Amino acid sequence: MTIVIDATNIGGGGGVTHLKEILDVYDFSSPVIVIAQKKILEQLSDHEYLTKVGHELLEKTLLHRVLFQIFIIDRIIPAKAIVYSITGDFLGKHKPVVSMSQNMLLYERDIWKEIRQFKEVLRFWINYHKQKRSFKNSAGIIFISKYARNYISGKINLSEKRQIVIYHGIAPRFFQVAREQKPISDYSFSKPFRFVYVSFVHVYKNQCNVVEAIGILRQKGFPVELNLVGGVIFGPAGKKLEMTIRKIDPANEFIHNLGDVPYEEIETCYQSADGIIFASTCENMPNILIESMASGVPIASSNKDPMPEFLKDHGFYFDAHQVGSIVKALIEFLESPQKRKLNAVNALREASEYSWPETSRKTFDFLTSIYDTYNHTPG
DSSP states (O other), X not given: OXXXXXXXXXXXXXXXXXXXXXXXXXXXXXXEEEEOOHHHHTTSOOOTTEEEEOOGGGGSOHHHHHHHHHHTHHHHSOSSEEEEETTSOOOSOOSOEEEEOOOGGGTOHHHHHXXXXXXXXXXXXXXXXXXXXXXXXXXXXXXXXHHHHHHHHTTSXXXXXXXXXOOOOOOGGGOOOOOOOOOGGGOOSSSOEEEEEEOOBOGGGOHHHHHHHHXXXXXXXXXXXXXXXXXXXSHHHHHHHHHHHHHHOTTOSSEEEEEOOOGGGHHHHHHTOSEEEEOOSOOSSOHHHHHHHHTTOOEEEEOSTTHHHHHTTSSEEEOTTOHHHHHHXXXXXXXXXXXXXXXXXXXXXHHTTOOHHHHHHHHHHHHHHHHHHHHTSOO
């Protein structure tokens, strides 16, 4: 058996992290071929039984990548192989295929109404239909949260597909001890309580609401500041964030928009904070949230599923669409140092359950099981 990983539509971020991590700990009991853009292949460690395959069409537009999948990818795949579509949008004819679900934006249509840009919504619509076709032709589907499995199963009939939930892992460098928590009276406007929100900028990440909430806390006399970490991936959201920051903090005193930080350095952003905010309202498995849990820093989080699936009762929850709800949760957060400490300790314990070696083992075991079943099924 050869495992062919279709990574043709990975652009970076969590997708490439997942691919790198599961391959770095895999024993290569079966040879692996990865098909992807050059920039993705260059980030993968070399191995005797790992073959990296690129193509000029993959370096162009989405349309070119679709044409590659329809007309070329099957020529690359060996006869005795299983395809693992890591973005769940394989369009070739080869079987068996296992698809993975990573993007809830394809299904949560309320977010489309918030975006209000035809080109962006069209991209999601196209990717939704690609994934629907890939799922239909797959022998197995990997979900990365129970929430995603239940939600998507309510939209697409997957009753005849073998399914499994395999959580992503957390790299060891993110783990720290839970730190002591001080009362808010120990802070001042010259030495404020430092919140950090790590996430790229898009409408469903709700950075503007968080900025407004921090401004209200300052008006109420709470000595807080906010560091925003993450690049802009949707231009209108980036422009709105810039305008909001100028309105709330025109002197640049307490809102610091740090922009993109290399993933290899991102743990320092968590570790330098006194508190972490996560305000997203559309996630499959929120990697940033579980990395935050590992940092030992207390967390205030969006109450939108699937965040409680991972953080459980160990966070201060809010409705990220409502500035008042964020303010209320952050006031409780600031005024409850003992609860902060207990939440941080318990969240750290939960985070210890997420391991890349375990993710890799379960993933490749599932692929092997699907391959064996497919090749022993008559017809």
